[in-house]
Amino acid sequence: MSGVHVIVARASEEQPGPGILGKVAEDVVSKIPGSDFVAVDYPAKLSNYKASQKAGVVAMSALINDYTAACPDGKLVLMGYSQGAHVVADIVCGASEDVFDRASAISDDKSSKIAAVVMMGDPSRNATAPFNRGNATKDGVFPRKDLAGCGPAASRMVSYCSAGDKFCDSGNDLNVHVGYVDTQGAAATKHHPRHLPPRRARHLHRQLHRQHQAPLLQLVHLRQVLLVLDHHRQAVHLRREALPEALLLRVVPHLLLQRLAHPLPLPEALLPLVPPRLLQQLARLLRRRSGELLLPALHRPRGQSGHPLLLEPPRHLRLLRRQPQVPRRHHLLMGRHLTLLPSTRLLQLRNGAPQAAAPGTGDALPSDEDP
Structure with a gap:
């Protein structure tokens, strides 16, 4: 699969399906060719919230396991709104909130397949999390105690919360809580995946570097390599100091101009062969x-x-x-x-x-x- 597989967990009391986050998921799918999305089937109830949220974690985990088993090289995008955001956060970071049962974060091999995580109105929001967005300053109603589990995926996460939100900012304004798709939906669709699975990244990196050994870089091959990276929406996920300095320069291949959101870095060895x-x-x-x-x-x-x-x-x-x-x-x-x-x-x-x-x-x- 060349695109991303988006898994969406709806907000509390929404009808089964993706809920209001469906619009954001559809926008992402339309912008990344070969993508699709699926909704988590869970109760999403405010009454007996703890059991409902736990059921969501179990259901989303099953979807992740099924997809990674069927598509080992595929990429995932996890989205959640309100209780759905709490579900996503517990999967990625592990459960460490009071009242809720402790649980470990997702395994490293599955975490590496998660390209982006988008949360809106997360009740488990910790005000000190590095991936927070918005002007909220307080913890959510069920604040996460341990952010260490988020570490491997933190750079790919974003959590939107505005001041006064009843659930993610412990405020009293419900209107703020239900308005994130309107206020942050466009920004969320621009939260493109920033990393490739390490094994795939290293393979592409070696493939690019080896081009200087060829007498002439065929334009068709250049297109193929760039197209793969474009589908991943990223440059290679490796330590910056291990890459050529020319990776800081930008090359915009003509095949990708219409789809590539950001110019694509390439090793300098390729350029004399263009x-x-x-x-x-x-x-x-x-x-x-x-x-x-x-x-x-x-x-x-x-x-x-x-x-x-x-x-x-x-x-x-x-x-x-x-x-x-x-x-x-x-x-x-x-x-x-x-x-x-x-x-x-x-x-x-x-x-x-x-x-x-x-x-x-x-x-x-x-x-x-x-x-």
């Missing part, structure tokens, strides 16, 4: 869409260090029209504008700023006044 025609295709597409393309130098004169490059699509196209004879093997040098130069007309880089070329070797960078 065909020049792809850069021109990107420029044409980027002209029609807002965005920028950052690349390290595709070619570096001996003895010079590399610098990031800013590609401004409209300017790029104007320069192409002005210099129709620019050879395929060209140089991109850092500046406010993109300059395409033949190999015999290099600009010298000093202190990271572009300077005019040596006399007789070509023109300086175009000024801001140039059309």
